[in-house]
Amino acid sequence: MTRDYRPAYQRVLDDLQERIAAGDLKPGDMVPSEGELAEEHGISRGSVRGAIRVLRDTGIVEVIRPKGTFIRTPPTRTVREPSSRYQWEKDRALLSREERLSTGASEKESGLDTADLEFSAKYEKTISDEYISGRLGVEEGTQVLKRTYSTTSIKSGSVIGRSNSYIPLDIVDGNPDLLDDRNEPWPGGTQHQLSTVGVEVDSISDRILARVPTVDERESMKIPEGTPLFVIEKTSIDIAGRIVEFSSILLPADRAELKYSIPLKRWKKGQHAGN
Amino acid sequence: MTRDYRPAYQRVLDDLQERIAAGDLKPGDMVPSEGELAEEHGISRGSVRGAIRVLRDTGIVEVIRPKGTFIRTPPTRTVREPSSRYQWEKDRALLSREERLSTGASEKESGLDTADLEFSAKYEKTISDEYISGRLGVEEGTQVLKRTYSTTSIKSGSVIGRSNSYIPLDIVDGNPDLLDDRNEPWPGGTQHQLSTVGVEVDSISDRILARVPTVDERESMKIPEGTPLFVIEKTSIDIAGRIVEFSSILLPADRAELKYSIPLKRWKKGQHAGN
Known part of the structure; x- marks a missing residue:
């Protein structure tokens, strides 16, 4: 022995x-x-x-x-799939109001229907600080629309995710409806909102970090000990090459997973490796 | 007051x-x-x-x-950008041995040159358990090549990342060089290795999770308290639709960030939203 x-x-x-x-x-x-x-x-x-x-x-x-x-019973994970989600949202911006009303991206990904999700949105006009200016590529002190979103699963009572979204005010102030949070949840989401002021999003990039939550975040989002937080910094660029939106998205990592699919270009006939 | x-x-x-x-x-x-x-x-x-x-x-x-x-002084973060990295690796598989020898993906992304990175690789033949079988889409008990990689920054002494890679053995056993870890670091990496047995990778998908490290992981990778771990499950699919490799990649989140860029299809002329 x-x-x-x-x-x-x-x-x-x-x-x-x-x-x-x-x-x-x-x-x-x-x-x-x-x-x-x-x-x-x-x-x-x-x-x-x-x-x-x-x-x-x-x-x-x-x-x-x-x-x-x-x-512990691990909560059900919501799969966030940006590589298909963002294109789905873009396609959806072309649909009629009735079609857009029928479902949203969160419901699509969580598999929950609208009745199971508690959604909140708050808008405020503010001026950009150093961090936000850097992310939006604007001068510090630029007027921006700040939008704060939170999605909670009613059944489990847990916060699925929270985000702060920033848009330079001059992009959206042509349409007063975009400045009023009573119009949320907006059927078709941000890409449709932007389309009403002539903005077409061309690409979106996600920067992903993970960290432990602060005490405040842990309490307010009911995150148990030993659970990190995903921080997704999402940047949307329009067809003119301008940054039209920046969001910072918080997802507790015990109830979220991320999935990205990267298609590769096919080799041409006659091209091959192995030498 | x-x-x-x-x-x-x-x-x-x-x-x-x-x-x-x-x-x-x-x-x-x-x-x-x-x-x-x-x-x-x-x-x-x-x-x-x-x-x-x-x-x-x-x-x-x-x-x-x-x-x-x-x-704490936060360590320099290595940016992992799969949406460009995986295509870069595919393009590289077509280059000459001399060109492939000159640089690898880790050096490219960390900004460190080869001399600053300590790289280790260990191969073993094993049989797939329930988890790996599920990921590779093969029967439990299938023979697989398991490859364990670790990359350390020599200057800081910290582990940049670690991964376990699994390939069904029947895919690679046609080329004995692919079964011998003394051929690592292989110039051109996995996509070039696979190309030597006629495999062309068509798409790669990344599933991203975050969790706190285990005590063992914390000690062996020198991860400080309060630092979560990214777990990237990477699946490579070839042009015939077969899963040809599965990797589980561990990246301490204080020294890594992930970046994905999602291009969107342009609306056609005459198509526009806003209705």
Whole structure:
């Protein structure tokens, strides 16, 4: 028999992870108590606590006081697929109002219908700070329309995502309807809104970062410990090469995944590699 | 004067965050000690510790014992741009060996030259488990070539990324060179390797997740507290519609960002929205 040189907390941790992997501990199940685990492994309660902390910090378990520690049920992930979504939104801008009214991008991707989603939008006119000016490619202090969106799943009560969108005011102020958040949710979304002032979006680029949420974000979006946040910086460029919108989109990573598909150009006949 | 109802730790936290935002505390600077902050705010050292913990958990500060607490210097981020990278790799597969030898995708994106990067590759033949079979669209137990890559920046000593790549063995076993990791780094990378056995990649899709690293990952990749991990599941499909490679790529999110650009189809003349 080989001696076990692992530290005590590591032995409990490995044991619990094996039980979870094997399905002996399933989402919703209660983890044995500190006392039980300490006795079972012949180690101190402090060591057990260390192992539980690792599982909590990595989002595997949830500590619900005074009930106990439970295996977390991962929420359903909403797949965001920009490589098809953005073209779908562009095509949709050409449809009639009735067709545009029938569905939106969030409903399409979450698989939820409109009745399951709580949507909120708030508009305000503001002036661009250094960060936003840089993103929009405008002078600092430029007038912009700031739009704040939030989408919540009514059933689960969890925030699916939040975003701040910025548009240089001179682009949209030709159509007063675009300045009034009572017109939200706007059938057809931003690409349709922009089309009403003659703007055709030509390409959209997403910059993706991930970080831990701040305490405020964690509380307001009900993000559990051990869950990072995706930050998507989305930039829309029109056919004249102008940046017409910049959004910063926050998606808690336990309920979101991103998917991008990159088509490649075919080699011509006679072209081939391998040399 | 309005009374300040914020909990004690929140007051120190807000104060420190303001000092960082204003640039009074810059990367590398030492944060005042627990005792100093407690005295300054007239609160307990325990409350100060709570605030420091939040800053540490969100990757803002680093606690270096016994020296003190320091504002973290964020590492340089490597930008991964799959929407241009994958096409660049495909084009490169057509180049001569000399041209392919001159640079690789990691050097291209990190801006580091080959001498600054430590690259390791390990190959092994294995059989696919449930997860890999699902990703490759093959029967469980299929023979696959598993390749493990790791790229480290020599200057900073930090791991830039790690990946596990899987290819059904029957695709590559026609060329024995593809089964030998002593041929790595292979000039031209996977797309060129596949081209030597007649495979042309037609599209690549990336599924992006973010999670906190495990304890092992944190230690082996030197990932500080409060830094999530990007997990990119990359699937390559050839012109016959077959999945020819699946990779799981791990990138610590403090040293990586992802960028995708989505071109949209132009509206035809006479087509316009706004109705």
